[in-house]
Every structure is written in structure tokens, then in C-alpha cells.
Amino acid sequence: MGLIWWILPSLAGVVGLMLTFAGLGRLMKLRLAAGGLRFLFGVGFLGAAGIGTFAGLNLQTYKRLTYERPVAQVTFDAVSGEENAYRARIVLAEGDGVTCFVAGGGEEDCILQGDEFSMGARVITYEPMANMMGYDSVYRLEYIEGRQSRRYNTATVSEATSNGLALSKNPGLDVYALAREEGTRVGMQTQFGSAVYAPMADGLSYDVVMTQDALVLKPGNPAARQALDRRD
Numbered sequence: 017m018g019l020i021w022w023i024l025p026s027l028a029g030v031v032g033l034m035l036t037f038a039g040l041g042r043l044m045k046l047r048l049a050a051g052g053l054r055f056l057f058g059v060g061f062l063g064a065a066g067i068g069t070f071a072g073l074n075l076q077t078y079k080r081l082t083y084e085r086p087v088a089q090v091t092f093d094a095v096s097g098e099e100n101a102y103r104a105r106i107v108l109a110e111g112d113g114v115t116c117f118v119a120g121g122g123e124e125d126c127i128l129q130g131d132e133f134s135m136g137a138r139v140i141t142y143e144p145m146a147n148m149m150g151y152d153s154v155y156r157l158e159y160i161e162g163r164q165s166r167r168y169n170t171a172t173v174s175e176a177t178s179n180g181l182a183l184s185k186n187p188g189l190d191v192y193a194l195a196r197e198e199g200t201r202v203g204m205q206t207q208f209g210s211a212v213y214a215p216m217a218d219g220l221s222y223d224v225v226m227t228q229d230a231l232v233l234k235p236g237n238p239a240a241r242q243a244l245d246r247r248d
Contacts (some may be wrong), residue, residue, distance in 0.1 A: 081147055085109070087155065087224040089236060090135065094218035095127060102216050105126050106118060106160065106183075115161075128162030128216065129179050135160045135224055136211035137231055144228075153228045157183040158209065162216060215243040 019067055086109040095101040104126045106114035116126040141153040161180025168174050212233040214222055221236030235241035 038144035044198055081144055081228060083147070083152060084225045084227050084232075085152075087137075087157070087226050087231065088135070089221065089223055090133070090160070091221040091236070092128075092133075092216050092218065094137055100164075101127055101129055102162070102218065104160065104162075106134070108157075114181070114183065126160070126181050128160070130164050131216055132165040133160060133162050133216040134178075134180075134211055134213040135183075135231070136209050137226075139210045139226075139230060141229055143231070147228050153226060155210070155226050157182055165215070214240070215247060217243065 025105045080225075088109060089107045092102040093105070106126065108114065112199055114126065121155045135157070136159050137155040137157045139153060139155045142151045147153075159180050159182055161178045163176070163178040167176035210230040211230050212224060214220075214233055217239075219237075222240050222241045223236045225232055225234060235244055
């Protein structure tokens with residue numbers, strides 16, 4: 017559907033140029049009526065092509081700068097007999113599930129402790145003009161963790177613990193470091209990290225998505241929407 021915004025103005029522009037030049041040719045031969053009519057129609061088609069082109073650019077800009085794509089879906093189920101312990105089922109956008117390895121070589125869903133979870137990633141973004149040309153932000157998930165939402169106090173600096181799982185391995189070539197050092201030359205911008213956090217409770221499901229700037233969190237079911245509303 018987006019191609020129509022480029023095909024129709026292009027056709028109108030071609031027709032407009034043909035009519036304009038044809039009209040000018042007849043005007044130069046003093047065929048005023050035929051030449052003038054063709055010239056006016058040509059100018060009209062060119063005007064329509066210009067309006068269509070600007071509309072297409074505006075639409076393309078809006079779509080590219082607000083582009084979002086899924087990163088992961090995270091769902092929590094309470095662990096029977098344990099307080100503030102939740103089994104986290106993590107499905108990445110590629111369709112792969114994340115599992116935790118346990119002693120003896122087996123694997124199971126990840127268990128997180130606390131009443132809140134956080135997921136973070138390293139992010140490389142591009143200038144808006146590069147986004148419009150088709151370059152989208154990229155990310156590498158770093159971790160998911162469980163923690164207590166009220167883990168600090170306002171009186172003194174206090175300690176807090178979290179528990180979680182790394183979601184990526186050492187990539188070998190550190191593209192993020194390379195982008196941080198040289199990326200500005202080609203319109204790339206690096207962020208130290210982007211993270212989302214939300215309440216963790218039985219039955220809550222969240223969708224983590226990537227915008228052109230950062231990770232954002234969306235409710236995956238009505239219960240999660242209510243939990244986010246209460247948090248805000």
C-alpha cells in the first residue's frame with residue numbers, strides 16, 4: 017500500500033512533464049489554444065505530483081520514526097509454596113524460548129525472586145534521517161532480573177540484591193564498542209543501555225518492544241495493564 021504514495025506521483029509527474037513540453041512546443045508554433053490547454057494540464061499534473069510526493073514523504077517519515085518491532089514476551093506464574101517467587105517464561109521475537117540450566121545438566125524455566133522484574137539491553141540508534149532511509153535501531157538483550165520494588169530507603173544509602181539471568185553471551189567482536197568509537201561518522205548513536213521494569217505477579221504477561229530509540233513495555237493481558245496502571 018505504501019508504494020502507491022510513490023507510484024501515483026511518479027506517473028502524474030511523467031504525464032505532467034509530457035503535457036507541459038507538448039504545450040510549450042505548440043505555443044512556440046503559435047498554436048495558442050492547443051498549446052495553452054496542454055500546458056495548463058501539464059502544470060496541473062505536476063502540481064498534483066508535488067502534493068502527492070510531499071504527502072508520501074510525510075507518511076514515510078511518520079512510519080519510519082515511529083517504527084516498533086517485538087523483542088520478547090515475558091509471562092509470570094507463581095511458584096507453589098514459595099513467597100515472591102515466579103516462573104518466568106521468556107519467548108524472544110525469533111521464537112526461541114529462554115531456559116535456565118540446573119545442576120545435573122537439566123534445564124527449566126527461569127525462577128525470579130521479588131515483586132518486580134527488569135529487562136535491559138544495549139542499544140545502537142541512528143539519526144532520524146537515517147531512520148527514514150531504512151536504518152533501524154538495533155539491540156542486544158543483556159539481562160532479566162527479579163528484585164524488590166522497595167529495596168532502598170530515603171534516609172541512608174542501603175544495600176539491595178537482585179537475581180537474574182544473562183540473555184546474551186560474549187559476542188567476540190564488540191560491535192557496540194566499535195559503534196561507540198566510530199559510529200557518529202555514519203549517523204550511529206550508542207546508548208549505555210535501555211531497560212524496562214514492571215510489577216511481577218502470578219498471571220501477568222508483558223510484551224517488550226523496540227522503538228527507534230529504546231525498549232518499551234506493553235501489557236500482554238488485562239491483568240498486566242491493570243498492574244501498570246497502578247504503578248503509574
